[in-house]
Amino acid sequence: MKWKRHESYLEILPPKEFDFKECLVFLGRSSQEVLHQIKAGSVYKLLKIKDETILLKISGSSPSILIEFPIQFPSSNTYEEIAEYIWEWFDFDQDLNGFYQAASKDEMLQSLIAKYKGLRVIGIPDLFEALTWAIIGQQINLGFAYTLKKRFVEQFGESLTFEGDTYWLYPSYEKIAQIRVEELRGLQFTRRKAEYIIGVARAMANGKLTKASLLQQKEYQPIKKSLMAIRGVGAWTADYVMMKCLQIPDAFPIADAGLHQALKLQLGLKQKPAIEEINVIAANWENWRAYATFYLWRSLYESNK
DNA sequence: ATCCAGGAACTGT
C-alpha cells in the first residue's frame, strides 16, 4: 500500500492500471445510493473508524487519489486506516495486467477492456454491509434493492449533515442484532430477508462471524462453504461477498441474472445462456472471473439513471 | 396480466 500524508490532505498512490473516472461511473450508477455522493467529480463518503466519524472528499488527480477532509481532520493515527479502506475499496492490491493478459484470449473481454480500461472491482470492505446488501438484492430488481437499502440505512444508520447535505453510515451489526423482524417488515423487507439480516447481525455481534476468520481459510472452497453455512447465504451470495468483500478475483456468481443478461447482449444471443454454456464461455477467464463479471455488469449501465 | 428481478430455504420424492 502506497500513500503519503500531506499537511491538509492524504494522497493515495494507486497502481498504474487504474482509471478514477471509470470507477466514478460505477459509483454513480444509482441515483438512490445513500452511502456516498458524487459532486463535481469528487466522491463524498462518511467513514467511521473506531469512534471517529470522518467525512472524506475523494478526488482523482492522476495518477494519484487525493483525500480531503471537509469537516475536520482525522487524528493522526487514523490516516493509515483511511488509506487502507480506500486501498481495499478500489481493490488496488490486484495486478490487472494478469486480467488483461488472460483476456487476450477472449474477444468479448478484450472489447470490454478496451471500453472500461482501468476499472477495478469496487468493493464493500465491511463484511456486514457486503453480506446484508447481497441479501437485500436477492431476487428483486436493482432499483427496488436500492429503495430497500435506503430505507434500511435511513432507519438504522447514523448520519451527519454538513452544508445542507446529509451523509450516512451503514447500520452497525450491533444495532441490527437488537431489532425485531417486524421492524424490517415495515420497510417492506420480506419476512425471510428480515430473518436472514438479523441472523447475520447476531452472528457478528456474537463474534461467531468475522472477516478475519473467513480470510484465514485462504482457499476458495472452504471460504465459500463457511459463507454458505449462514442462513440466507447461497452460492450466489457467497460468491458475491467473496468478490466484493474478500477481494477474491476469481469469485464467480455464475447464477447472477445480470451476468446472464450482459452475456446475452455482448454475445448477441437469442436468449440468456444456461449455466453449462457459461462455463464454456468462461473457460478463458480463469483466476479473473470476478473481474470478467464486474466488467460485464458495467456493460449493462451504458446509459443509466 | 404475466414474467422476471444481481436467490435461498423449504418440502416432497
Add this chain to the structure above:
DNA sequence: ACAGTTCATGGA
C-alpha cells in the same frame, strides 16, 4: 441428490 414450491414486491 434433485425438482418443484414458496416467499413478496416492483418494474417492464
